[in-house]
Structure formats: C-alpha cells, structure tokens
Amino acid sequence: xxxxxxxxxDPLVIGGRTFASRLLIGTGKFSSGExxxxxxxxxxxxxxxxxxxxxxxxxxxxxxxxxxxxxxKIQLLPNTSGAADAHEAIRLxxxxxxxxxxxWVKLEVTPDPRYLIPxxxxxxxxxxxxVADGFVVLPYINADPVLAKxxxxxxxxxxxxxxxxxxxxxxxxxxxxxxxxxxxxTVPVVVDAGLGAPSHAAxxxxxxxxxxxxxxxxxxxxxxxxxxxxxxxxxxxxxRGYLAGLAPARESAEASSPLxxxxxxx
Amino acid sequence: xxxxANGKPRALPTGATIGDFLRELGWQPEWVVVEYNGEPLERSxxxxxxxSEGDRLEVVRAVSGG
Amino acid sequence: xxxSFGDVLAAFPIAxxxxxxxxxxxxxxxxxxxxxxxxxxVRDFAALMSDAASRRLEGLAxxxxxxxxxxxxxxxxxxxxxxxxxxxxTTCTYCGFAKGLPIVRKTLSNEESLxxxxxxxxxxxxxxxxxxxxxxxxxxxxxxxxxxxxxAPVVPNxxxxxxxxxxxxxRRLRAAGCDGVVVxxxxxxxxxxxxxxxAGKKRDYDWRLHAPERAGRAGMRRLGIGALLGLHEPWLQxxxxxxxxxxxxxxxxxxxxxxxxxPRIRPSASGYSPQHPVTDRELAQAVCAFRLLLPDAAIVMSxxxxxxxxxxxxxxxxxxxxxxxxxxxxGYIHPKEAEEQFEVNDLRxxxxxxxxxxxxxxxxxxxxxxxxxxx
Numbered sequence: 001x002x003x004x005x006x007x008x009x010d011p012l013v014i015g016g017r018t019f020a021s022r023l024l025i026g027t028g029k030f031s032s033g034e035x036x037x038x039x040x041x042x043x044x045x046x047x048x049x050x051x052x053x054x055x056x057x058x059x060x061x062x063x064x065x066x067x068x069x070x071x072x073k074i075q076l077l078p079n080t081s082g083a084a085d086a087h088e089a090i091r092l093x094x095x096x097x098x099x100x101x102x103x104w105v106k107l108e109v110t111p112d113p114r115y116l117i118p119x120x121x122x123x124x125x126x127x128x129x130x131v132a133d134g135f136v137v138l139p140y141i142n143a144d145p146v147l148a149k150x151x152x153x154x155x156x157x158x159x160x161x162x163x164x165x166x167x168x169x170x171x172x173x174x175x176x177x178x179x180x181x182x183x184x185x186t187v188p189v190v191v192d193a194g195l196g197a198p199s200h201a202a203x204x205x206x207x208x209x210x211x212x213x214x215x216x217x218x219x220x221x222x223x224x225x226x227x228x229x230x231x232x233x234x235x236x237x238x239x240r241g242y243l244a245g246l247a248p249a250r251e252s253a254e255a256s257s258p259l260x261x262x263x264x265x266x
Numbered sequence: 267x268x269x270x271a272n273g274k275p276r277a278l279p280t281g282a283t284i285g286d287f288l289r290e291l292g293w294q295p296e297w298v299v300v301e302y303n304g305e306p307l308e309r310s311x312x313x314x315x316x317x318s319e320g321d322r323l324e325v326v327r328a329v330s331g332g
Numbered sequence: 333x334x335x336s337f338g339d340v341l342a343a344f345p346i347a348x349x350x351x352x353x354x355x356x357x358x359x360x361x362x363x364x365x366x367x368x369x370x371x372x373x374v375r376d377f378a379a380l381m382s383d384a385a386s387r388r389l390e391g392l393a394x395x396x397x398x399x400x401x402x403x404x405x406x407x408x409x410x411x412x413x414x415x416x417x418x419x420x421x422t423t424c425t426y427c428g429f430a431k432g433l434p435i436v437r438k439t440l441s442n443e444e445s446l447x448x449x450x451x452x453x454x455x456x457x458x459x460x461x462x463x464x465x466x467x468x469x470x471x472x473x474x475x476x477x478x479x480x481x482x483x484a485p486v487v488p489n490x491x492x493x494x495x496x497x498x499x500x501x502x503r504r505l506r507a508a509g510c511d512g513v514v515v516x517x518x519x520x521x522x523x524x525x526x527x528x529x530x531a532g533k534k535r536d537y538d539w540r541l542h543a544p545e546r547a548g549r550a551g552m553r554r555l556g557i558g559a560l561l562g563l564h565e566p567w568l569q570x571x572x573x574x575x576x577x578x579x580x581x582x583x584x585x586x587x588x589x590x591x592x593x594x595p596r597i598r599p600s601a602s603g604y605s606p607q608h609p610v611t612d613r614e615l616a617q618a619v620c621a622f623r624l625l626l627p628d629a630a631i632v633m634s635x636x637x638x639x640x641x642x643x644x645x646x647x648x649x650x651x652x653x654x655x656x657x658x659x660x661x662x663g664y665i666h667p668k669e670a671e672e673q674f675e676v677n678d679l680r681x682x683x684x685x686x687x688x689x690x691x692x693x694x695x696x697x698x699x700x701x702x703x704x705x706x707x
Contacts, residue, residue, distance in 0.1 A: 026332030029405030031695045036330065051331025052299075054272050054324065054702050056488070058453070060292045065328050081331050091301075095326050098306035099299035112586055114628045166332065168369075169402055193332075196402075215332035220401050259393035262644030266612040274485040 010243070012211055014188055015104065015136035015157040017075070019046045022205065023235040024077070024190065025228070026215025027065065029167075035224050037068040043228035049077045049106050049213070052092050077138065079106035085119070086126035093130055105130060106160070108140040116166040116193075120147050124154065131155035140192050143174030148181045148189075159185060160213065162193040163204060167216040169196020172203055182208040198227075198234030205238025271323040278317060285313030288325070298327045336542055337580045341520065341573070349378040349572045356382035365391065369399050369627045377575045380621035381568060389617055393648050396620035400649045403627050408689045409652040409697045410682070411459040411489075412452045413634070415661040416440050416479055418670055420465025422532030424518070426563060426597060428659075428673045429465040431531065435671030438661040439470055442482050449483050451664045455656065455682045458699030459489035461514065463673075466495035466534055473501045477508045484509025488699050491554060495533060496543035502550035511701075512554030513547035515540065516593070520573035524564040544577075548585040553701070555581055556632065558593035561615075562606035571618055578626055591630035591652060594618055596637075612641055616648055623649035635659075635678040642678055643688050655685035 011018040024047040030036035040048060048069055069076065078096035083089035086109065093105040107130065109123045110116040123139050124147065130137045136157045141147055143161040151159055161181055164170035171194065172178060182189050188210035195201050201212045214231050221227035267280045271287070278287060284302070285295055295312040301324035302315060317323075352360075356379040364376035364385075379385060385392060417439035420429040428435065440448065452460060462479065464471040476494060483490055491512025492505065502513065519525050522537055529535045544555045557577055559570035574592055581590050596610045610618075615637075622631060633642050633650040635657035642653060658664055659672035680688070686696045 027330040028332040029407070030330060031406040031693060049331060050328040052326050053329045055293065055298055055327050056458070056699070057272055057274070057276075057291050057293070057325060064297050065330055066297075076328070078328065079331055094306045095299050095301055095324070096328075098301075098308060099328070100309050113589055114582070114586065167402055216402065216405070220405055258390055259397050259647050260389050260616065260644075262640060263389070263613050263616055266641070 010239070012188060014047075014138070019075075020044075021046045021232070021235075022211040022239055023201070023232055024049070024192070024211060024213040025218065026213060027069075027219075028215050029219035030224065031219075033063055033065065033068045036219070038225040039218050039228040040069065040074070042225040043218070043232050045074065045228075045232075047075045047077050049079050049215075051079055051081045052096055053082070075104065076101050077104050077106045079108050079140075080126075081108055081110065083109050083126075084111040084122075085109060086122040086129065089122070089126040090129050090133075093126075093135055094133070097135070102136070103134055104136045104138070106138050106140060107156075115168075118142060118162070120144060123147075124150055127151050127156055128154045138190065143177035143181065145177060145180040145184060149184060152185065152187050156187065158188045158190050158210075160190045160192040163191050163200065164194030164196075166193045168194050169217050170194055171196055171200035172207070175203075175207065178204070178207055178209065195231075198230040201231050202234040202238035202241070205235055206241045208242055211235075267317070267319045269317055269319075269321040269323060272325055282317055283313055284315050284317060284323065287317065287323075288312070293325070298325050300325055336545060337577055338538055338541055340580055341541070341576065344573075344576055346520075346569055346572050346576075349374055350566065350569050353378040353381045353568055353572075354383075356384050358384050358388075361385045361388060364624070365395055369624070372625050374572060374575050374579065374625070377621050377625045378572060380624060381571065381617065385621070386613065386617055389613070389620070392617065392620040392624070396623040396649045397647055399627055400623055400631075400651065404651045406694045407651075407697045408646055408694050409459065409630070409700050410457060410686065411461055411491075411652060411654050412457045412682070413461045413463055413493075413654055413657050413659070414445070414448045414452070415463045415659065415663065415673070416445060416475075417464045417467065417471045418661050418673065419467040419470045420532075421468065422466045422534040423530045424534065425528050425530070426518075426560065428671055433671070436669065438670035440479075440661055442478070444662055444665070445479055445482060446486070448662065448664045449487055452682075453486065456686070456696075456698050457682065458487065459491075460487050461491045461493055461512075461654075462510075463492075464494045466532055468495075468533065471495075473497060473504060476510075477504055480505060480508035480510050488702050491556070493556070496540050497546070499546040499550050502547045502552065506551050511552060512556060512591075513544065513552045514556030514558075514591075514593070515543045515547070516558045516560060516595070517541055517573075517577070518560045519564040519570050520559060520577075521564045521569060528563060544581055545584070548581065548588055552588065554589045554591060554630075555585060556591040556593060556630075557581065558595060558632075560595050560597060561610045561618075562597035562608070565606060565608055567606070567608070567610055571621075575622065575625055578622075578629055582626065582629070589628075589630060590626070591632050592622055592626070593632040593634065594622070595634065616645060619645050619649045635676045636674060638677040639680055639685075639688070643692060646689065646692065646694065653685070655680065655682040 080089040080092040148159040164173040190211040191204040192213035360379040364379040493514040561567040632652040
C-alpha cells in the first residue's frame with residue numbers, strides 16, 4: 001500500500017501557494033510524451049518544469065507538450081534553459097508569462113552546454129529584474145550559501161541549489177553547502193539537479209530541504225513511472241525522517257540483455 | 267508585404283493579422299506565444315494585431331525541459 | 333599565449349600509450365572502469381582499448397551505455413550530409429574525389445542546393461552537414477558563404493566538412509549561418525599524412541591540425557574531429573591521438589560541443605585499402621572507450637557503416653547518425669549521376685532509420701538546438 005500523502009499538516013508554501021507534494025518533476029529526456037505523462041501522474045507532483053523554444057513554422061510539429069500535462073492539477077514552471085545571460089533569461093520569462101501561464105519562472109542561466117553549471121552573476125542580475133517585474137522567481141544555482149542569501153534578499157520565492165551536475169545522477173555532492181543553505185534560508189530550499197536515486201531525494205529531505213526537483217533519473221529509468229513512484233515515496237519518507245529527528249548516505253549496474261549481442265559472428 | 271518570423275523572411279498580404287499568419291501555416295494561436303517587435307504580446311491580442319512591413323515575430327511554445 | 337594542440341601533440345607520448353594498450357592487463361582495465369566519469373585520462377583510454385578490455389567488452393558496453401543514456405537520455409540525433417561539390421585539387425589517394433580521377437565532376441547551383449535541402453527537410457531533417465572537395469576557386473569561402481546564406485533561413489542547423497580556413501574566414505562562415513565545423517585530420521602521423529596527401533593545400537599538416545582551434549575562436553558552437561582509421565597502421569595510434577585532441581578541445585572551448593567520428597577506410601574509386609582494417613568488434617570497443625573518456629562528446633556514426641551494426645553501436649554510445657545518405661553531389665534528387673566519395677553501406681531511408689531507432693526504445697532528435705532568442 002503506497003504511503004499516503006500528508007496534505008494538511010505539512011504543506012509546502014511557495015509564492016503564496018500551498019502544495020501537498022514536495023517533489024517537482026522536469027520533463028526533459030523522456031523517450032516519449034506518453035511515458036512523461038505516466039511518470040508525472042505516478043509522481044503525484046504538482047509542479048512541472050517546461051522549456052520554451054522557437055516553433056518550426058514549416059511543420060505543425062509533434063503534439064504540444066501541454067497536451068500531456070493536466071494543468072488543472074499541476075502548476076507549470078517554465079524555465080529559461082537556453083539562456084546564456086540575464087537578458088535572454090528575462091526575455092524568455094516574459095514570453096512564458098505572455099503565454100497565459102502564471103508569472104512563475106525557474107530561472108536558469110547556463111552558458112556551459114557540458115555541465116550546465118549556472119552562471120551566478122547573470123542569475124542574480126536576472127533575478128532582481130524579474131522580481132521587480134512581478135515574477136515568482138525560483139533560481140537554479142550552485143550550492144553557494146552567500147549567493148542563496150543574496151537571491152533571498154532580492155526577493156526570490158525559493159532557492160534551488162544543485163545536488164550535483166545536471167544529469168550526473170551523483171546525488172548530493174554538495175551536501176555540506178546544502179546543510180548551510182538550509183540552516184540560513186528563510187525561503188523554501190529546493191534541491192534541483194543530480195538526484196540519481198530515490199535515496200538521494202530522501203537524503204536531501206533528511207538534510208532539511210523543503211523539496212526536490214528530479215528529471216534525468218526518472219526520464220531515463222527503465223520504467224519511468226515506477227521510478228517516479230519511488231521518488232515520491234522517498235521524498236515523503238525523507239521529510240518524515242527530518243520532522244521526526246535526524247538519521248545519517250551506490251549505483252548498481254542494471255542487468256539487461258547483452259549489449260554486444262549484435263557483434264556475435266562478426 | 268514582408269516580415270521576419272523566427273529569423274526567416276515571410277511574405278504576406280498587406281493588412282494580415284498575426285492570427286491569419288499563424289493559422290495559414292497551420293498553427294493555432296492557443297498553442298504558441300508571440301514576441302512582436304521585441305515585446306511579448308498578450309495572447310488575447312494575437313488575432314487582432316495587424317502586421318506591417320518589416321515587423322519581427324518570434325513564435326515560441328512550451329517544450330520538454332528539466 | 334595558451335598552447336596549441338600542436339604543442340601538446342609534440343610533447344605527447346602517443347607511442348607510450350599504444351604500448352600501454354598492448355601491455356594492459358585485467359587490473360589496468362578494472363582501474364580505468366572504476367574511475368569517476370569525467371576523470372579518466374588518455375592512459376585509461378589506452379587500457380580500455382587493450383585486448384584485456386576486449387575480453388570484457390560486455391562490461392565496457394554496459395558502462396558506456398549507462399553513461400551515454402545519463403548524458404544524452406534515450407535519444408539519437410539525426411543529420412544528413414549534402415555534397416555541394418566533388419571538385420578537388422588535392423590527391424588524397426584514399427578518396428573517390430581525388431584530383432585526376434576519371435570521374436563525373438559536379439558542383440550544385442543555388443537552385444540545386446535548395447532542392448537537396450528541401451528534399452531532406454520534407455523527410456524531417458533539421459541538421460545538415462555540407463561537404464565539398466578542396467577546390468580553391470570553385471568551392472572557396474565566397475561559394476560557401478553564398479550557400480550558407482541561402483540555406484540558413486531554411487535549415488536550423490548547418491555544419492561544414494570542407495577544406496580548412498583561417499580564423500577570419502571561419503568568422504565569415506559563422507556569420508553566414510554555419511554553427512558547426514568538422515575537420516578530420518585523417519591521420520595524426522606526419523609521415524603517413526605526407527604519403528597520402530601529395531598535392532593541394534591539404535599537404536600542410538599543421539594548418540589542418542589547428543583548424544578546429546581557429547573555428548573555435550571564431551565562435552563555432554560545434555567542433556567535430558576524427559581520423560580515417562586504417563590509413564596509418566597501427567590504427568590505434570590515430571585513435572589515441574583523436575582522444576588527446578578531443579580532450580584538449582573540450583578543455584579549451586568550454587562553450588562549444590565537441591564531436592568525434594571514427595570512419596573506417598572503405599573501398600573507393602581509387603581503390604585504397606589497409607592491410608589490417610579495423611574489425612567490427614574493435615570499432616565497437618573504440619566507441620565504448622571514447623564514451624568513457626569523453627562523457628559529453630557527440631559520437632558520430634555515418635552511413636559508411638552497415639545498418640544492423642550501426643543500430644547496435646547506438647546502444648553502446650553513438651549519439652549522432654546520418655540516414656538515407658548520398659555521398660555524391662545532387663545525390664538526393666539525381667542519385668548516382670556524379671561520383672560518390674565513398675560507398676554508402678546503410679541504404680535505409682530516413683524513415684526506416686528513424687523507425688529502427690524508435691523500435692530500440694530511443695527517441696529521434698531531428699533538431700537539437702536553435703539560435704536562442706538572441707537580441
């Protein structure tokens with residue numbers, strides 16, 4: 001029997017809105033729209049990130065991603081991926097708002113396409129402007145306690161320090177800094193990026209994080225929906241462990257059919 | 267008349283609206299958001315804004331992303 | 333002044349690494365495999381290219397598959413080559429375009445170039461690689477600039493695999509809409525290089541070696557390198573050189589994406605073929621070793637390779653592949669009229685390749701990047 005979600009006693013509050021789930025989901029890297037939708041449903045998430053890209057005017061393109069997301073139950077969180085500086089991030093955020101989405105933005109400024117490590121200077125610059133424009137700003141940042149405080153002072157709704165590099169699935173390489181950020185923060189702390197296993201999410205919550213954001217580990221799992229369910233339960237268990245007083249953290253190769261079978265006889 | 271959309275030149279009958287332009291290419295306004303000469307356009311205004319020579323459009327939509 | 337790759341290569345003990353590959357035992361392979369992704373060096377790469385590693389190919393394959401899936405997701409990027417011309421003034425003895433060969437020469441007009449591009453766009457392609465021979469007058473910078481300006485509004489991603497240019501010329505090509513440059517050094521061994529490149533500008537080994545750096549400084553977003561494995565024997569020496577070159581470019585141009593390709597010598601009109609060609613198993617092992625060395629590099633496999641072999645390599649670490657390719661100018665609209673550079677072995681159509689990829693549980697990425705909404 002899956003763990004019941006505590007809806008009343010321990011809500012997550014961001015930008016004046018309350019949420020029962022402390023698991024946010026990214027929609028990248030899924031092998032199809034259907035597998036993404038099933039994972040979102042299974043996760044019981046209430047906040048899902050999307051990106052913004054130019055449309056290919058000469059084709060009507062595949063089904064619209066929004067067709068796969070029940071926006072009556074789920075808050076869309078447009079991100080500014082693709083932005084290499086504050087100016088581009090602000091431009092993308094304004095476009096997202098003009099789409100009729102509530103003025104929320106996952107602010108991410110990542111000029112380096114390899115590790116997608118956020119640019120702190122441009123992020124702070126963009127955050128100040130976006131807060132002034134009335135956005136609810138959730139900045140994806142390095143696990144830098146001073147930066148987290150500067151963003152808080154600038155009026156951001158949360159801070160979202162990375163656990164390890166995006167898609168690296170290495171869990172909380174930044175645990176010591178996250179402990180400090182959690183200790184000093186007056187806004188919710190969402191650990192975003194690098195959470196590769198449900199245990200990583202549980203650990204982040206045990207450290208006192210208010211929520212986690214997971215994408216790669218679910219999208220590329222052999223069974224994304226089942227992995228989403230696992231992250232949901234791990235997030236709840238970690239939160240419960242934190243509230244009940246603290247407890248103290250390997251990747252296994254998945255067995256699968258031989259990858260080199262195609263070489264037989266060659 | 268000629269405008270630029272997503273970095274590409276496009277020829278249009280004079281007086282066409284953004285809504286006409288999009289629908290003619292098979293795109294429903296509700297699916298996309300438009301930046302008109304550098305300023306994001308309120309979605310409700312898309313069908314009414316008349317285009318003129320040299321206008322610049324960015325037509326964008328939500329896609330999957332982390 | 334930051335050092336060039338030529339400086340690095342000059343001091344680089346390639347022979348030692350080839351020797352290390354030859355002498356590596358099980359322990360060396362285990363140590364290389366156990367290292368954190370992103371921390372492996374060329375010495376580890378050599379160990380992963382050893383016979384000891386070949387005996388554990390399934391283990392390599394699993395590690396490489398896992399890492400590729402983590403960094404790229406379950407996706408394969410599709411591109412199509414378009415040969416703008418097979419005119420050539422150089423005499424690379426391994427190539428079907430070499431000067432003096434009794435073949436049909438053809439250079440596409442603007443109209444023909446657009447037709448080829450539209451044919452491919454209609455089949456879903458959004459990323460096109462433009463190729464030419466090396467003919468200073470007929471396929472110079474002006475010719476390329478004109479074709480790029482013609483195609484850029486229609487094709488989201490354009491890369492070139494042509495003769496090499498100086499930094500200002502690459503800047504002109506970047507401004508005209510090119511965002512990727514592919515330069516195969518063919519072989520990194522200077523003597524072998526000289527033996528195969530008898531005439532034309534391509535004789536200048538160093539001018540070619542530093543082209544990716546000039547392209548990087550000119551702001552090209554994607555830098556592709558590779559060697560024609562089998563040109564130099566042992567081919568492992570060139571594989572080690574490509575590894576070192578890729579690591580150097582990755583560190584030097586952190587804003588650019590680095591891609592590597594591992595073409596094997598194929599029969600061509602000039603009929604050259606090596607004594608010890610790269611076997612299928614060795615090429616599969618190389619894909620794994622390169623992925624484990626370079627977690628984020630695009631590994632490209634063209635239609636030189638036959639269908640089922642290429643599909644198998646996708647699971648191991650290949651992330652970019654071409655489909656329905658024609659290796660001769662005008663090939664998409666008027667197949668087999670002009671001479672092709674090499675024999676294409678995967679004759680499937682783009683739709684068939686895309687279908688095969690989806691059947692393997694991967695999503696096809698036709699367009700992976702677009703000029704962000706720059707001011």
